[in-house]
Amino acid sequence: MTRIHGKETNYSNFGDALEAATVFTVMMDGMPLVYSGQEAGLDRSLEFFEKDPIEWKTHKNEALYTTLFNLKHRNQALWNGSYGGEMVRIMNDKMDQVISFVREKNGDKVLIFMNLSKDSVMVQFDTSFDTGHYTSLFTGQPHTVPETMVMNMAPWEYVILHHEHPE
Structure with a gap:
């Protein structure tokens, strides 16, 4: 279903898969975008060209983003561009449902396992x-x-394993 002029939200776009999609965008190559209010659980579209304040409140998204970005900051494998590690696929026997990959750089390493299905x-x-x-x-x-x-993985479950090279 197509929504008109910014009426879609992360919740309407991803539903139960939202956390898994968030984790994937932070763990993959590149720089993830966090839109205004996303970390506070904003569940509506902001109005364009109108004053539309965000209600800043504690939300579970805040802890998720904090954990992910702390790892991204300290683990070189997750750094952006050529400063980070390339995504290399970890093969599995459910490739139509589960994505698994590793990123490694200068002794820092992150393994990502994600069930991207509702089963x-x-x-x-x-x-x-x-x-x-x-x-x-x-x-x-x-x-x-x-x-x-x-692993026995629940729907939309993700597992991230990491280690950092001692300095």
């Missing part, structure tokens, strides 16, 4: 090039990546 899925990843010890971004727990990793 739960058991998925096997070929992590043979990315074995090692990582930290889960959202839990802070250590995670060892073997040559083959299997």
Whole structure:
């Protein structure tokens, strides 16, 4: 359905996939855009050429963006342009539902696993090039990546594992 003149929002465009889409745009190559009020959960379009104040409030989006941008700032693999690492696909057995990739630069590394479907899925990843010890971004727990990793992923679930090279 097409919406007329800015009446679409992140919520109407992405629905239940909004958080996964947000995570993907921050983890991929390039510089993500955050529109006015997005981090405060703005759920409407702003009026053009009219005073239309944003209600700044605490929202779960604030914690999500803070966590993602803190990692992007400190981990060189996620830096922009040639300063960051190239996206390299991690092969999996559910390529029509799950995207998985790694970015690496100067010893910093990030592994991203995302179920971009509305269905739960058991998925096997070929992590043979990315074995090692990582930290889960959202839990802070250590995670060892073997040559083959299997995950049961909920709809729209994302997992980010990272490590930074000690300076």
